[in-house]
Amino acid sequence: xxxxxxxxxxxxxxxxxxxxxxxxxxxxxxxxxxxxxxxxxxxxxxxxxxxxxxxxxxxxxxxxxxxxxxxxxxxxxxxxxxxxxxxxxxxxxxxxxxxxxxxxxxxxxxxxxxxxxxxxxxxxxxxxxxxxxxxxxxxxxxxxxxxxxxxxxxxxxxxxxxxxxxxxxxxxxxxxxxxxxxxxxxxxxxxxxxxxxxxxxxxxxxxxxxxxxxxxxxxxxxxxxxxxxxxxxxxxxxxxxxxxxx
Amino acid sequence: xxxxxxxxxxxxxxxxxxxxxxxxxxxxxxxxxxxxxxxxxxxxxxxxxxxxxxxxxxxxxxxxxxxxxxxxxxxxxxxxx
Numbered sequence: 001x002x003x004x005x006x007x008x009x010x011x012x013x014x015x016x017x018x019x020x021x022x023x024x025x026x027x028x029x030x031x032x033x034x035x036x037x038x039x040x041x042x043x044x045x046x047x048x049x050x051x052x053x054x055x056x057x058x059x060x061x062x063x064x065x066x067x068x069x070x071x072x073x074x075x076x077x078x079x080x081x082x083x084x085x086x087x088x089x090x091x092x093x094x095x096x097x098x099x100x101x102x103x104x105x106x107x108x109x110x111x112x113x114x115x116x117x118x119x120x121x122x123x124x125x126x127x128x129x130x131x132x133x134x135x136x137x138x139x140x141x142x143x144x145x146x147x148x149x150x151x152x153x154x155x156x157x158x159x160x161x162x163x164x165x166x167x168x169x170x171x172x173x174x175x176x177x178x179x180x181x182x183x184x185x186x187x188x189x190x191x192x193x194x195x196x197x198x199x200x201x202x203x204x205x206x207x208x209x210x211x212x213x214x215x216x217x218x219x220x221x222x223x224x225x226x227x228x229x230x231x232x233x234x235x236x237x238x239x240x241x242x243x244x245x246x
Numbered sequence: 247x248x249x250x251x252x253x254x255x256x257x258x259x260x261x262x263x264x265x266x267x268x269x270x271x272x273x274x275x276x277x278x279x280x281x282x283x284x285x286x287x288x289x290x291x292x293x294x295x296x297x298x299x300x301x302x303x304x305x306x307x308x309x310x311x312x313x314x315x316x317x318x319x320x321x322x323x324x325x326x327x
Contacts (some may be wrong), residue, residue: 065312103260122315150317
């Protein structure tokens with residue numbers, strides 16, 4: 001599977017996603033530029049974390065009108081895989097590709113910490129390699145991750161199995177103390193009705209190597225790639241970096 | 247040139263963490279008569295002249311598309327002054 005990582009002005013996790021895909025997983029990956037509408041025939045578009053357009057107005061509100069997003073919306077509507085991480089999730093909400101909106105964290109703080117995520121469904125291309133109920137340890141870093149939707153929308157998400165990740169405690173149970181931002185129903189990630197557009201606040205791309213503190217994010221990439229690789233041997237990776245970059 | 251104003255605020259019932267924090271600060275400062283704070287945002291927009299109705303319509307269009315997020319926010323538009 002060929003990946004494309006979009007760079008907006010203010011993206012700052014685009015290289016994390018790129019590096020994880022290319023050097024840890026050895027997957028083909030390209031950067032896509034916000035001002036271009038060309039998606040370079042990739043099969044999965046990643047909208048990375050960061051602060052696109054300075055988070056002015058509302059997080060994701062300006063990025064959503066970028067030329068690249070016109071193509072991404074068309075791509076998503078025709079069934080293409082789109083994965084919004086953190087700011088990328090906010091952009092997907094603003095674009096209307098996923099329901100709901102983000103409010104400021106109820107703590108009024110920027111939340112930068114490790115969280116536990118419970119995988120709520122394995123019936124998505126992004127989680128099909130997970131065990132049902134698997135707990136992933138991944139980081140979050142956001143000020144506006146307080147997921148909000150009206151009751152009707154929440155019920156619909158719940159009943160159609162579209163809540164993909166929840167924040168949970170050490171026993172794997174969602175509760176107030178383990179909810180870092182006040183999200184409705186401890187929601188950390190949701191998927192589109194058609195199952196091809198995933199939005200999540202946590203950063204799996206920052207948890208793909210032991211040296212980063214966790215490899216739990218790998219399972220999501222592996223789900224897309226249809227592999228169970230636990231990463232490329234560091235020696236091979238170093239050689240790849242040397243070969244391609246120098 | 248005509249001035250248009252758009253006031254955007256969170257819908258009733260949507261938590262406003264900024265408002266809550268400001269309320270707490272005011273109470274800590276001794277203003278214990280403060281019973282609640284809700285925050286919002288005002289946009290002042292310079293517009294090409296036109297009929298009031300047309301200007302109002304333009305302001306509504308940009309509010310719906312960009313200035314406000316209808317999932318969590320409401321807005322009011324004013325023309326003139």
